[in-house]
Amino acid sequence: MSAAAAPRHMHPLLAAYVRNLSAHPLRTKALTTAVLQFFQEILASHFAGAPPPRVSKNAPFLLHVLARAQVTPKAFKMAAYGFFVSAPVSHTLVKALQRVFAGKTGLAARLGTLLASQLVVAPIQVFTYLACMAVINGAKSVDDVAKTVKAGFGKVIRITWMTAPVYMVLAQRFLPAELWAPFFNFMQFLIGTVLSTKIKKMRLEADKKKEKDKNKEPKKD
Numbered sequence: 001m002s003a004a005a006a007p008r009h010m011h012p013l014l015a016a017y018v019r020n021l022s023a024h025p026l027r028t029k030a031l032t033t034a035v036l037q038f039f040q041e042i043l044a045s046h047f048a049g050a051p052p053p054r055v056s057k058n059a060p061f062l063l064h065v066l067a068r069a070q071v072t073p074k075a076f077k078m079a080a081y082g083f084f085v086s087a088p089v090s091h092t093l094v095k096a097l098q099r100v101f102a103g104k105t106g107l108a109a110r111l112g113t114l115l116a117s118q119l120v121v122a123p124i125q126v127f128t129y130l131a132c133m134a135v136i137n138g139a140k141s142v143d144d145v146a147k148t149v150k151a152g153f154g155k156v157i158r159i160t161w162m163t164a165p166v167y168m169v170l171a172q173r174f175l176p177a178e179l180w181a182p183f184f185n186f187m188q189f190l191i192g193t194v195l196s197t198k199i200k201k202m203r204l205e206a207d208k209k210k211e212k213d214k215n216k217e218p219k220k221d
Contacts, residue, residue: 018178029181030087036189037082038075044196045070050204077136089128093121110172117168118161126156156195163191 010018021028052067097120101113127149134148167187171180 014179014182017182021181022178026088026091029091030083032185033082033087033090034079035082036185036192037086038079040189040193040196041072041075041078042070043193044200045072047193047197048200048204050200074136081132081136085128085132086125090121090125093124097121114165114168118165122160122164123157126153126160130156159191159195163187 017028050070052070053072055063055067097113097116100116101109104112130149130152131145133152134145137148139145139148167184171183175183
């Protein structure tokens with residue numbers, strides 16, 4: 001497949017990205033998602049005010065620097081999730097959606113694409129995301145994964161339904177088709193960072209409350 005030519009007014013780096021996306025779509029999406037997931041985890045930890053992971057005093061200087069920068073094992077796990085799971089799943093689903101609506105234009109086609117994306121593609125992506133997050137966060141059994149998916153599915157899909165249609169319509173209305181993928185990646189990165197920050201803050205507050213309640217308990221003689 002030949003690479004599509006990027007518009008002349010586009011920034012050279014963005015133009016190179018678009019050409020790679022056209023020539024090697026899955027590889028480019030996988031690398032992009034891995035990098036974004038990696039930095040999303042790091043930024044969310046900083047924004048939430050999470051304490052840096054503990055490292056031994058005798059650990060190499062580099063490990064101390066990475067710990068202070070919130071470059072944790074989870075950040076690398078999130079990058080692996082982005083590369084091996086999120087990008088391939090999204091690529092396959094979007095490709096199937098494009099085949100269904102290939103050659104169809106107009107308002108009806110746009111609405112059909114939007115509805116199929118939100119009612120078919122989004123639920124599969126959310127299920128995959130929550131199942132993988134359960135494993136990354138230490139789920140030990142299928143029941144643990146199922147509980148995580150059941151607890152979070154409704155909340156995450158509602159947020160997806162509230163945000164994704166907005167930026168999809170904006171892309172369809174104001175951006176050339178070759179810029180949709182970078183724009184969607186950017187929006188998902190922003191939303192994902194906000195959600196991750198919120199979740200981390202809630203966990204930190206819950207841990208503080210648990211520690212406070214523990215200290216309030218009367219000591220047994």
